[in-house]
Amino acid sequence: MKITLIQIGKTEDKYLLEGIDKYEKRLKHYINFSTVTIPALKNTKNLNFEEQKKKEAELILKSINNTDYVILLDEKGKVFTSVQFADQLNKHMNRAVQNLVFIIGGPYGFDEKIYARANEKLSLSTMTFSHQMVRLFFIEQIYRANTILKGEPYHHE
Ligand SMILES: C[S@@+](CC[C@H](N)C(=O)[O-])C[C@H]1O[C@@H](n2cnc3c(N)ncnc32)[C@H](O)[C@@H]1O
Structure with missing residues (x-):
């Protein structure tokens, strides 16, 4: 199974980039993981939030295939413990999901x-x-889940 993380706009803060890079490098030893960064919209001055989200949606939909299993990072979504999240990943692997796509929304x-x-x-x-911070928190959780599935001590340290 391949995991793709879709995000909008480059990660700007150095302290986030360093953390993301650290967990991304670790993750590569466990799973086929990649990030797709959709360029942030330009000339947004004349767009309201809803118009901006619509334009972002068009770009996001172009980056997804019909067969992808899509999970949105959303504060109104389902909450899991890290062990439950690891179980969920395992279920997707066992159901032979080819590409599991997580999407972090834009600022709105x-x-x-x-x-x-x-x-x-x-x-x-x-x-x-913030949509930028979620990138770091979530990649650490994907890494954590993979160590849990392998029975490694990281989660218990
Ligand atoms: C600043 S938030 C957007 C908040 C916006 N008011 C909303 O209703 O979604 C930007 C993005 O960060 C992610 N995000 C922020 N907090 C989150 C949380 N607690 N759990 C999961 N994703 C979160 C989501 O992908 C969200 O679309």
């Missing part, structure tokens, strides 16, 4: 079209994080 969240396409919604907390 997702357009309805993306909610309509999604197979599931996953929440990291009922609190709201």
